[in-house]
Amino acid sequence: MSQDPTDVDVLVVGGGQAGLAAGYYLRRAKLDSAILDASTVPGGAWQHYWDTLRLFSPAAYSSLPGRPMPHQAGQTYPDAAHVVGYLAEYEKRYELPVHRPVQVRTVENSDGDGLLVRTDSGSWRARALIMATGTWSRPFIPALPGRGSFAGRQVHTRGYRTAADFTGQRVVVVGGGNSGAQIAADLAGHAAAVRWTTLRPPRFLPDEIDGRALFEIATRRVTGDGPRISDLGDIVAVPPVREARDAGRLTAHPMFERMEPDAVVGEDGERWPCDAIIWCTGFRPALGPLTGLGLRGGGGRIPTDGTRALADARIHLLGYGDWTGPASATLIGVGRTARTAVNEIAGLLR
Known part of the structure; x- marks a missing residue:
């Protein structure tokens, strides 16, 4: 019963x-x-x-x-x-x-x-x-030509734990939001090479903006007053991201259009050999x-x-x-x- x-x-x-x-x-x-x-x-x-x-x-x-x-x-x-x-x-x-x-x-x-x-x-x-x-x-990974053929490691943000797991590897980080920027910055100094790829050029919020300011902006938007957060940028420049950006270790490249067993390939045919791909592509x-x-x-x-x-x-x-x-x-x-x-x-x- x-x-x-x-x-x-x-x-x-x-x-x-x-x-x-x-x-x-x-x-x-x-x-x-x-x-x-x-x-x-x-x-x-x-x-x-x-x-x-x-x-x-x-x-x-x-x-x-x-x-x-x-x-x-x-x-x-x-x-x-x-x-x-x-x-x-x-x-x-x-x-x-x-x-x-x-x-x-x-x-x-x-x-x-x-x-x-x-x-x-x-x-x-x-x-x-x-x-x-x-x-x-519910992690999201876009369907790209050749994704199933890639022989290296593929990890979503959900499965990323530490940069030490990628020591000495060539890593592609996909995604122009906070996770993509933070993980790309985190990998600098551990991975042999990091290529950060984004659909559009990344937009960093002004350095003085943190979560408190974002909340205040969102609060003003309830009454239609002031800018939208998306008008200001997409990425919060937390200290590790700011440091990597200012040191030239956080440079975005255009999103690749297909994958091969050991590389990603851009629209212009440029091939970038890699050992791992980290998908910071949202949920x-x-x-x-x-x-x-x-x-x-x-x-x-x-x-x-x-x-x-x-x-x-x-x-x-x-x-x-x-x-x-x-x-x-x-x-x-x-x-x-x-x-x-x-x-x-x-x-x-x-």
Whole structure:
């Protein structure tokens, strides 16, 4: 006999920074809730980042609601391990109802006006749902001619850990965003040669802009005031990136158009032999469990008003970037959209 579903007012799928911010506001709203996290330990995607990754902002400007991130000794910009410790302490401090490891399989309409969420360890029934799964589980690599024939190592950002793994190798880094710039800079001095390739010339933000300034810019954009971040640039010039750029070790080359077993080949036929390719080509939202609800619009994206799915007011998407709220994919920015989402859900349930 199957076990009856566990009933809650609000179910949060994902126990990273977005899920914890939602949990904080759900607790304050006194809504019965649970957070389902696929990971075995706290920390969200931060537990998987490469060793030298640093936040864009000092700890004081990288906090979730209610609890300032403590300073990391000897570091102006905290590393990923410090963030993992902070998130673990955060969920413990607020006694957030995190259940792990739980893999959510499907979200379906239940009897009445509820949602039935099926997982690998039982079912849940909720009156509203916050998807906070992020993107880490869905890395994107473009389909290029010859990619399957390349005999060297191919690693996505998701699998990059340390530059020492590529010591003495000729490495191509693909991607003109922050990850591409940071990893290309990280490899300098370890790899025998690094070729950074981008679809368009990289645009560095002014050196004085860090995560705090980005959040302030995003905040002004809520009311339509001031420039968009994308108007200013794409890459935050954190100290290692700035140092590599100023030393001439971070020069971008046009994107290659095809691959061979031991090289990449540009549009002009130039061949660059390499041993490894690191794809810093981004991620896609991990929203597979919602597939059966028919929420997607044109282009495959779920249309939203803020965080709320237009096709179903019971469902909110939190932490997927500007699509679901300015700066909502950042530690400092997700709190604002989490508060708004929980306020809307509380109003709906009342």
